[in-house]
Amino acid sequence: MKYSTYLRELFSDTNLDIEDLLLLESFQIKYLPKRVPQKEFATLLRAHPIIHRFLIKKEPSIQSFLDKILMENKPIHDQDTINDHCNEVVWEIGELIVYNKFPEAYNSKIKFTWKIEDILSTNLLKDKTIADVGAGSGMLSLLLSPYVKTVYAFEPLVSFRKFIRNEVSVKRIKNIYTLEGYLESIPLPDDTLNYLFTSNAIGWNFEQEQKEIERVVKPGGQAIHLMRAFDKDAASPYHDQLLKWNYEFYQFKAEGYKAKYFKTF
Ligand SMILES: C[S@@+](CC[C@H](N)C(=O)[O-])C[C@H]1O[C@@H](n2cnc3c(N)ncnc32)[C@H](O)[C@@H]1O
Incomplete structure (x- = not known):
């Protein structure tokens, strides 16, 4: 299609x-x-x-x-x-x-079907500092926030940052900080994060993105990239690139393509 x-x-x-x-x-x-x-x-x-x-x-x-x-x-x-x-x-x-x-149309129409148990055990998330980079309307940040200490939601677009800040305020969430940021230039010091997540937000400049991820994730920490696509062909460039960077992956049974890629640093 x-x-x-x-x-x-x-x-x-x-x-x-x-x-x-x-x-x-x-x-x-x-x-x-x-x-x-x-x-x-x-x-x-x-x-x-x-x-x-x-x-x-x-x-x-x-x-x-x-x-x-x-x-x-x-x-x-x-x-x-x-x-x-x-x-x-x-x-x-x-x-x-x-x-x-229409950030609200994106938020309501996109099929974000991830559940916390698909992503990581909640024991591993307890007291952790994490980032959701390319956060969009913040669906992943909101899903993760109850289980962790701090979420940095990085998003380049003003419209989406405004949308996330409003959700955070309406839902009285205390641990999501919404900031401007790009995967290839993350405004955090070295070795800050226990986990760096992306959800359908990778692949603009793979080499620079991977260097930046390695810089901000603590030794022993993980990068986890969630991918969903309307079919396997749409996901394949990202799939191939992530395997080249030594990610492991797990594919879920779902309509279209849905997979989790992960790598420990
Ligand atoms: C397909 S959307 C995914 C949004 C959200 N993570 C989700 O799962 O619904 C891709 C997002 O990445 C953002 N983005 C675009 N270029 C980026 C970059 N270089 N670094 C980080 N995010 C970027 C876009 O503004 C958009 O919000």
């Missing part, structure tokens, strides 16, 4: 517009070359010069990619095709837009 088709079905009652690309943060714009269909994106840039200009202003490093795809793809003149191309781009990166525009 195409990713855009999966997203259209998942967020079928959510309205995404082309102008929503104006909500993207710089680090998300850097991901576009790997995420957008190029021919369709070239059409969108020609049809929406404001977006073209915005992307370059917000993240100047994107310019060479935009120049390249505009050179390689001829202008389209048929208005229906232009509309189809623009919609295809919006839905191919629909998840990024939903994060920024």
